[in-house]
Structures are given as C-alpha cells and as structure tokens.
Amino acid sequence: MTKHILILPGDGIGPEITAEALKVLECVKARFGLAVEFDQALVGGSAIDAHGVPLPDETLDKARGADAILLGAVGGPKWDSLDMAIRPEKGLLGLRSGLQLFGNLRPAILYPQLAAASTLKPEVVSGLDILIVRELTGGIYFGQPRGVRTLENGERQGYNTYVYSESEIRRIGKVAFEAARKRGGKLCSVDKANVLEVTVLWREIMQEMAKDYPDVELSHMYVDNAAMQLVRAPKQFDVMVTGNMFGDILSDAAAMLTGSIGMLPSASLDENGKGMYEPCHGSAPDIAGQGIANPLATILSAAMMLRYSLAENEAADAIEAAVSRVLDQGLRTADIQSEGCQRVSTREMGDAVVAALA
Numbered sequence: 339m340t341k342h343i344l345i346l347p348g349d350g351i352g353p354e355i356t357a358e359a360l361k362v363l364e365c366v367k368a369r370f371g372l373a374v375e376f377d378q379a380l381v382g383g384s385a386i387d388a389h390g391v392p393l394p395d396e397t398l399d400k401a402r403g404a405d406a407i408l409l410g411a412v413g414g415p416k417w418d419s420l421d422m423a424i425r426p427e428k429g430l431l432g433l434r435s436g437l438q439l440f441g442n443l444r445p446a447i448l449y450p451q452l453a454a455a456s457t458l459k460p461e462v463v464s465g466l467d468i469l470i471v472r473e474l475t476g477g478i479y480f481g482q483p484r485g486v487r488t489l490e491n492g493e494r495q496g497y498n499t500y501v502y503s504e505s506e507i508r509r510i511g512k513v514a515f516e517a518a519r520k521r522g523g524k525l526c527s528v529d530k531a532n533v534l535e536v537t538v539l540w541r542e543i544m545q546e547m548a549k550d551y552p553d554v555e556l557s558h559m560y561v562d563n564a565a566m567q568l569v570r571a572p573k574q575f576d577v578m579v580t581g582n583m584f585g586d587i588l589s590d591a592a593a594m595l596t597g598s599i600g601m602l603p604s605a606s607l608d609e610n611g612k613g614m615y616e617p618c619h620g621s622a623p624d625i626a627g628q629g630i631a632n633p634l635a636t637i638l639s640a641a642m643m644l645r646y647s648l649a650e651n652e653a654a655d656a657i658e659a660a661v662s663r664v665l666d667q668g669l670r671t672a673d674i675q676s677e678g679c680q681r682v683s684t685r686e687m688g689d690a691v692v693a694a695l696a
C-alpha cells in the first residue's frame with residue numbers, strides 16, 4: 339500500500355534543506371522501489387503570509403492523513419514568534435500537540451570524519467553516540483495558565499506554568515526505558531528536583547518505572563549539572579530523558595559536540611509510531627537564502643522517518659551510509675568546514691548524497 343509523506347518546508351532555510359532531503363528521498367524511492375508519495379503544505383510564516391494563520395486547517399488535516407511528516411523549520415523576524423511556535427494551539431507546537439507527538443528522539447552522534455568540527459577535544463568526544471529523549475507535548479511550553487498580566491501596581495508580569503501529569507511522565511519514561519534497553523542499557527533522567535515539585539514527581543515516577551526495567555541502569559541528574567557534564571564528558575551518557583524545555587536546551591548543546599546543529603536530526607513520535615521528522619535546528623534567518631545551510635540534519639531526519647514510520651530500514655541505512663561517504667570525500671558545508679576539506683553549498687551537499695546513494 340502506498341505510504342503518504344507530507345513535506346512541510348516552513349520558513350528561512352526550511353525550503354532549502356527540505357528540497358535536498360526530498361531529492362534524497364526520490365532517489366531511494368527509485369532505488370529501493372518504495373511505494374511512497376509526497377505532498378507538501380504550508381506551516382509557519384509561509385502559512386501566515388498565504389492564509390493568515392501559522393497552522394491552516396488544511397495543513398493539520400493533511401498531517402493527520404499522512405503516514406509520516408518531514409518538516410524543515412518555522413519562524414523568522416518577520417513574524418511574531420509566539421504565533422509561530424509557542425502558543426499551544428498554533429504553529430509548530432499546535433502541530434506537535436494536535437498529532438500527540440510526545441516522544442522526541444534526538445540522537446547526537448559524532449561522525450568520526452567531523453572530529454575536527456566538534457567543539458570538544460577528540461579524546462573527549464570520539465565515538466560519541468547519545469540519545470536525548472525529550473517530552474514534546476507537555477511541560478512549561480504547554481502549561482496553563484500562561485500570559486502577561488498587569489498587576490495592581492501597574493507593573494506587568496509574565497508567567498508560565500510548568501506542569502506534568504503522571505501519565506505524561508510514564509509514557510515518555512516508557513519510550514526512554516525501551517530505547518535504553520535496546521542501546522547501552524543506561525538511562526539518565528534529567529530534572530531539577532531540588533527546586534521544582536513537578537520534577538520531584540518526574541523523578542519518583544522514573545524510579546518506580548525502573549523496577550520494570552532491571553536491565554536498565556537508571557541515574558538522575560539535575561539539569562544544570564547535566565549541561566555541564568554534556569560539555570565536560572559527554573560519553574558518560576547513553577540515553578537521557580527529560581522534559582520539554584530542558585530537552586530543547588540540552589539537545590542544542592549536544593549538537594555542537596557533533597560539529598554543528600546542522601547535523602542533528604530528530605523524530606517526534608506518537609503512541610503508534612506515527613511521526614514527524616525534523617532537524618533540531620530552527621529556520622536560521624541569518625543564513626537563509628544564501629545556499630549555505632547544512633541539509634544533513636534534514637536528510638538524516640528523512641532516514642529516521644524511513645526507519646521509524648515506514649519500516650524501510652534498508653533505505654534508511656543507505657542514506658546514513660551515503661552521508662558518511664560524502665563526509666569521507668571531504669565535502670563540507672560552511673558550518674562543519676575544517677582545514678583541507680572542500681566547501682560545498684546546500685545544493686551541492688544534497689547532490690553529493692544522491693550521487694553517493696547511486
């Protein structure tokens with residue numbers, strides 16, 4: 339049966355990088371005879387410009403009907419960033435919550451060819467392969483009440499609510515424990531249980547769940563220490579599980595260990611394995627339109643999509659091997675450039691991956 343993939347290019351570098359991922363997907367479709375069809379829709383600023391809203395009903399309907407979604411990135415200085423992303427009913431967060439994509443997998447893997455691009459010394463980072471499991475549809479990004487209010491003394495006050503229910507913690511815990519079981523058997527739960535009650539509950543539930551996973555070694559770490567440990571000795575981690583905001587921040591930090599945020603893919607999954615796949619970075623307005631963005635995080639997200647939502651493991655493996663081959667050839671976009679390597683554009687990088695696949 340034909341599978342339907344919805345591509346949401348978004349804004350800024352989004353259209354540039356998704357175009358390269360689509361070329362790669364078309365190539366594996368032909369090579370492996372995949373029964374997939376592609377459709378596109380607007381989200382973010384491009385949707386505001388066309389329809390006045392960041393998440394048009396048509397886009398949400400198409401997303402609901404698709405077997406998997408590949409997203410570039412949304413946002414930019416032209417649009418109100420809260421409209422774009424943060425208000426739960428809108429934009430990217432509306433898409434994530436509307437589809438119940440609570441399980442965000444963000445693998446931070448250092449390709450050995452990029453050791454020189456990492457911000458850490460080779461001996462600290464070589465062989466790095468960690469998985470950050472981030473809760474994606476709850477926590478402070480969604481908690482109510484939220485807003486800006488005027489106090490009696492006339493001063494304005496901004497407020498948000500950090501809330502997690504037990505069931506939300508359990509379902510992300512399950513994703514993390516299962517992932518740890520399949521990988522190195524180590525899970526570090528990151529919280530701020532010395533200050534925030536919500537994360538005291540988070541820690542308690544992780545401890546309870548650990549009884550069902552005797553093969554997984556569970557540890558706990560406060561988020562401030564976790565940020566420090568990530569840049570001090572990242573290989574101590576195997577799987578990390580944390581809430582929405584902490585995971586957002588820690589994964590950007592982890593990105594630099596791999597050389598660039600342009601290398602970090604992600605999968606956002608619902609309970610049945612339906613998913614949206616996107617690079618961890620944003621729309622990079624500072625480099626949009628210049629043809630210099632790194633498309634590899636999006637191409638690697640497409641590989642995750644084939645593996646997790648379409649069960650096309652061979653095609654996914656082929657894409658990942660092609661990315662590795664291109665790096666072997668010394669081809670680098672600006673963000674991962676190092677001495678002796680050949681600088682290529684976004685399009686040239688996409689073309690090189692396609693050539694490596696052939």
Ligand SMILES: NC(=O)C1=CN([C@@H]2O[C@H](COP(=O)(O)OP(=O)(O)OC[C@H]3O[C@@H](n4cnc5c(N)ncnc54)[C@H](O)[C@@H]3O)[C@@H](O)[C@H]2O)C=CC1
Nearest residue numbers: 411412413414419600619620621622623624625631632673
């Ligand atoms: N998933 C999404 O759609 C996300 C959207 N955003 C939105 O993106 C806009 C920009 O946000 P920023 O905080 O600047 O984060 P950003 O991730 O877009 O950019 C941060 C830095 O990384 C660089 N960068 C990002 N992706 C790159 C790539 N593929 N190749 C080379 N360099 C890359 C950018 O040039 C910039 O210097 C904002 O409107 C923000 O709300 C931010 C994060 C995620």
Ligand SMILES: CC(C)CC(=O)C(=O)O
Nearest residue numbers: 423424430431479586618
């Ligand atoms: C709207 C933001 C939460 C997007 C973001 O920074 C992310 O998902 O990494």
Ligand SMILES: [Mg+2]
Nearest residue numbers: 586587590618
């Ligand atoms: Mg982020």
